[in-house]
């Protein structure tokens with residue numbers, strides 16, 4: 001009896017060890033996702049319609065820098081929205097599946113009342129998700145996510161599971177929010193600066209290492 005108990009105990013210890021190793025290694029932003037090819041043709045820069053791209057956007061050493069003033073014009077002459085300078089990712093609009101945006105963002109002190117990343121497309125709303133900055137706090141719409149966001153790089157991962165109707169937000173690899181999506185038939189990712197309420201006169205964000213991933 002002693003021997004078989006010992007073998008059984010050993011078996012469970014090994015099983016437990018394997019399970020904890022698996023749990024440690026299971027990064028939900030990596031597991032099962034494939035990074036899709038992206039090049040400059042996938043990045044359309046939306047900016048005040050009366051200005052050249054170089055007046056509100058630069059791409060130097062792999063860093064996209066986007067800025068806008070609260071007094072700027074919208075991105076098209078017919079638009080009634082507030083000013084924006086945003087990267088609109090094209091080529092990967094989706095209506096089903098599990099998709100993910102990854103990017104390293106930076107928001108300088110003073111930029112406030114602004115959307116820095118959005119998941120476009122919803123039913124009865126414009127967006128499925130907006131990550132904004134108000135007075136140094138990174139928010140999901142108006143819900144605080146991270147209190148101290150100014151002047152540092154952070155990694156943002158947003159997962160949208162269309163079938164489950166859910167969005168997941170990770171900051172620096174840590175799950176910070178799970179929320180229902182807002183329906184809608186077609187979606188895409190954007191990042192940059194898009195003025196919201198109580199916007200500062202000047203708004204800026206930087207982005208690097210942008211990836212679009214999909215669960216295959």
Ligand SMILES: *[C@@H]1O[C@H](CO)[C@@H](O)[C@H](O)[C@H]1NC(C)=O
Pocket residue numbers: 037038039040041
């Ligand atoms: C970008 O990728 C697309 C296919 O995904 C390809 O057709 C195009 O030639 C590429 N453009 C550049 C500038 O590499």
Ligand SMILES: *[C@@H]1O[C@H](CO)[C@@H](O)[C@H](O)[C@H]1NC(C)=O
Pocket residue numbers: 109110136150151
């Ligand atoms: C941002 O700038 C203001 C005004 O210069 C300063 O008072 C504040 O401490 C700064 N905040 C951070 C997080 O650096």
Ligand SMILES: *[C@@H]1O[C@H](CO)[C@@H](O)[C@H](O)[C@H]1NC(C)=O
Pocket residue numbers: 134135198
């Ligand atoms: C940000 O701070 C300013 C000045 O203290 C304040 O007027 C404004 O209401 C704050 N905005 C938000 C969204 O808390």
